[in-house]
Amino acid sequence: MSVSDAFDEWARSGKDQGMERRHWHTAKHVLARMPVESEARSDSEQSSEERSDPRDEGDTVLDLGCGSGYAGRALRETKGAGRVYGIDAAPEMAHNASSYTDDPRVGFAIGDFEHLPFDDDSIDHCFSMEAFYYAQDPHAVLAELRRVLRPGGTFYCAVNRWEEHVHSHEWEELVGVPMLLWSEAQYREAFREAGFAVASQDRIPDTETEIPAESDFPTEDWETREAMVERYREYGTLLTVGVNTA
Amino acid sequence: MSVSDAFDEWARSGKDQGMERRHWHTAKHVLARMPVESEARSDSEQSSEERSDPRDEGDTVLDLGCGSGYAGRALRETKGAGRVYGIDAAPEMAHNASSYTDDPRVGFAIGDFEHLPFDDDSIDHCFSMEAFYYAQDPHAVLAELRRVLRPGGTFYCAVNRWEEHVHSHEWEELVGVPMLLWSEAQYREAFREAGFAVASQDRIPDTETEIPAESDFPTEDWETREAMVERYREYGTLLTVGVNTA
Amino acid sequence: MDIICCPLDKHELDLEVDERDDEEVLAGSLVCTECGESYPIEDGIPNLLPPDMREDAPA
Amino acid sequence: MDIICCPLDKHELDLEVDERDDEEVLAGSLVCTECGESYPIEDGIPNLLPPDMREDAPA
């Protein structure tokens, strides 16, 4: 089964909203850090002719593998982002995402993050949650991002599965599609190789997922309470922030 | 009284260690995010002649207004930073800091962050906690940082006093020295004007400072419990991360 | 969506409208001005996958 | 401290040693090869403040 077939099925059965609810625990902290501007920056020198440039109305943000599209909606509401685009390879995801908002400044498209349908230097910031590791060629994604991001633009790459996070290793088998498993250092190195400066990297704990009492273990998903605590409270989400220094 | 006279007094009475203890609540989260490398980066092209370059042994980090120097010690221990330099305008602070470590790769100097005694392009990352707002000319500090940081280098600027943080407004009067009071947007704008890309900005809550029970208020320092909760749990520390895109 | 381009060669796209309401194009296509590839719009959402990744592509 | 330079003109510094132990220079000075300004080292710690900011500077 292809990744987008798998996620089409998820979208049809409403799992996009389940992901939104669960991912929000850490994604909201990721989004809070993004330096998204709601107005034209004073450093952007624009002639009056260019006044219809979206940038006059705030930063343009791209959400890679957007799922239900919560990130774009949140950045419009909390930071007044000028424009937000969500792309997803699964058509049903993009359709669901589109049905959850009627904000004309939030747009969705079906697309592949290794073949971005955006002009060079057209995006200020890119966010991606729990999607990057589905890339068949992650270096191609980074190269595409480097191309579409403006100089100084940021890539916020958040994943719940990576090498150091031992409890995420079995996921590939569970989901049934191939998944990248980079270490924290590999993320930093690949970002740098693609022409990004690594601005930060850290683990954002999920302090909200409820963890049952000791006596309830083993549960369906967890052998021990200790492992579950480690998964959520310690590993949580790995965030790597790259800045396009081009 | 000058800023450095004031802090010399603090250092003599051991307040440098009190600051370390209190600031650590949020500073440790700031330090955890820093992409400090412990080994030469694969992207650094160095001839064999340059092998004695400190960079071969990991990143070089500068701590501006280092106080007790805890940040440099922590980055050596947790991330294997290659070299760490702490500078402080108060001689007694630099002397105290130096007395707390005998790591030969941690060095301290008395210096002014508006007149940095470092070569161009010699530093990978700069950290600064609760110091930036003492600058008489903050733009000069940013210009100096831009000069000493390598392209792609980061400036981690952490402060507990800023415009949005209403409970920090009165500090200037309490400490008796002039203190900058920028808004979050002013930090972003000044960074960009100085040639930094803003990679992130957020508030890091202090979840560790103990807050007395409702019945203990008013305390010496706080009228209401609500205000104290807001100060620590909500505002905490403002972190702005800049990347030198030069 | 004025910054949208062809996912293959990154050239401009021409819009061909089949159906629209007040706010947006509901059905139609985006055609690359360079390579001529056509990308369908359904229910207002453009499908800008490379053609060989589209659902209807022969497996 | 091989990346240390003069805080004023950013030129190289020459080290003049008055006293040292096995590991470091305890007392001495760093003299700018360009402007000639001298920066004292005391207890192993160089004072690289611009001269007019030094404690001993006339107020």
Ligand SMILES: Nc1ncnc2c1ncn2[C@@H]1O[C@H](CSCC[C@H](N)C(=O)O)[C@@H](O)[C@H]1O
């Ligand atoms: N090559 C690719 N291009 C674009 N989207 C992709 C992709 N590979 C996987 N995806 C999408 O990435 C999403 C991962 S699930 C995460 C969804 C959302 N970001 C959230 O946090 O809830 C799926 O919707 C999947 O269809």
Ligand SMILES: Nc1ncnc2c1ncn2[C@@H]1O[C@H](CSCC[C@H](N)C(=O)O)[C@@H](O)[C@H]1O
């Ligand atoms: N212009 C300047 N140059 C260098 N250091 C300065 C300075 N102005 C103030 N400082 C120093 O900045 C420090 C602020 S107190 C914070 C100390 C430490 N970073 C901590 O987190 O605990 C003081 O030690 C003070 O001497």
